[in-house]
Amino acid sequence: MTPRLDAGDGPPARLFAQAFRHAVAAYDALPGAILARGADHLADGEKDAGRFPRIADGPLHDPGALTAGPQAMAIHDALVLDPAVVVPAWAGPVDRRQVAGLQPAGPGWRLLDPAGDTLAVVDVVVLCAGPASAALADLPLRPVRGQATVAAGAGLPRAVSFGGYAIPTRDGVLFGATHQRDRTDTDPRPEDDAANLALIAGRLPGLAADLAARPLSSRAAIRAATPDHLPLAGPVADRPGLFVLSGFGGRGFCVAPLLADHLAATILAYPSPLPADLADAVAPDRFRKRALRRTSQTSAR
Numbered sequence: 001m002t003p004r005l006d007a008g009d010g011p012p013a014r015l016f017a018q019a020f021r022h023a024v025a026a027y028d029a030l031p032g033a034i035l036a037r038g039a040d041h042l043a044d045g046e047k048d049a050g051r052f053p054r055i056a057d058g059p060l061h062d063p064g065a066l067t068a069g070p071q072a073m074a075i076h077d078a079l080v081l082d083p084a085v086v087v088p089a090w091a092g093p094v095d096r097r098q099v100a101g102l103q104p105a106g107p108g109w110r111l112l113d114p115a116g117d118t119l120a121v122v123d124v125v126v127l128c129a130g131p132a133s134a135a136l137a138d139l140p141l142r143p144v145r146g147q148a149t150v151a152a153g154a155g156l157p158r159a160v161s162f163g164g165y166a167i168p169t170r171d172g173v174l175f176g177a178t179h180q181r182d183r184t185d186t187d188p189r190p191e192d193d194a195a196n197l198a199l200i201a202g203r204l205p206g207l208a209a210d211l212a213a214r215p216l217s218s219r220a221a222i223r224a225a226t227p228d229h230l231p232l233a234g235p236v237a238d239r240p241g242l243f244v245l246s247g248f249g250g251r252g253f254c255v256a257p258l259l260a261d262h263l264a265a266t267i268l269a270y271p272s273p274l275p276a277d278l279a280d281a282v283a284p285d286r287f288r289k290r291a292l293r294r295t296s297q298t299s300a301r
Helices: 011-028 046-058 083-091 130-135 191-201 205-212 254-270 276-281 286-300
Strands: 034-042 066-068 074-079 103-104 110-111 118-122 125-126 141-154 157-160 165-170 172-176 215-224 232-235 244-248
Touching: 011 074, 011 254, 011 276, 034 165, 046 066, 046 074, 074 083, 074 157, 103 232, 130 141, 130 215, 130 244, 141 191, 141 205, 157 276, 172 191, 172 205, 191 205, 232 254, 232 276, 244 254, 254 276
Parallel strands: 034 157, 125 244
Antiparallel strands: 034 074, 066 074, 103 110, 110 118, 141 172, 141 215, 157 165, 165 172, 232 244
16 A cells, blocks of 8 residues: 655645555554555656655655655555455445446435346445446446466565565565456456566566465456546536445555545535545546536637
8 A cells, every 4th residue: 555656746646645644544543454564666767766856855745754765765654454354344234235227216316236126225325336336327437457466475574566566465475466458357367477477577586586486376356447547536427416436446545545534524515634626636527527628628719
């Protein structure tokens, strides 16, 4: 769990910096959630070597939270998390049903199963089903398949990332991951394990050799991505009582705690922890508004 390392102080950089601080505090308060702390993000040539000091010394992160070196950025509060602890603790009791459709029902919504029968009538719906959310509302989400690999019994003193990543877990070292757009199959593929090993070998050949000599297992799942690589968190346009929390890509454990609090505040008409411009940056209708602006500008010409 790391922030996105953006130079400057534009909305994406401020969003991920605030989300990271918020997430660290949230996971610190959850017993058993944190497996390891700290990570090194390896520099990718002179470009990273030049921008890392600007990020580390900039105003968005707490003093000393990041340390820029010639070969890597040390992210001291980066976390390796145990989802098996985090998800049940925050989800609470879950009634697992397949919701195949939504119908307006007075001021609320009727949830329909695949046969069209009513599952429930509710005041508010929050779509947080990853890329499957797009089937229930007109949302700009696309699936991105990712497979991660675990080398059983391997050890690593500190998490490392560089586009790919390798992290210590209770069972060994988890590494990867693949990035396959518009793929929704989740059966593990041996060729993806090979691709993950090759990714590690390109930056850390000694580690890759150790991992390759150990028993490997893998898991594939589907990320939800948006065209501008920023999440969706807020009301669905022109559909009162319908909200969305999705589009996290590979940063869900970083941005979800802050955006969940923002969404809860929005639903309850409380003050949000997000500044207004950052709320606009993650608003689900931002793409529609941009399209309208482009149309207006074209007409004006």
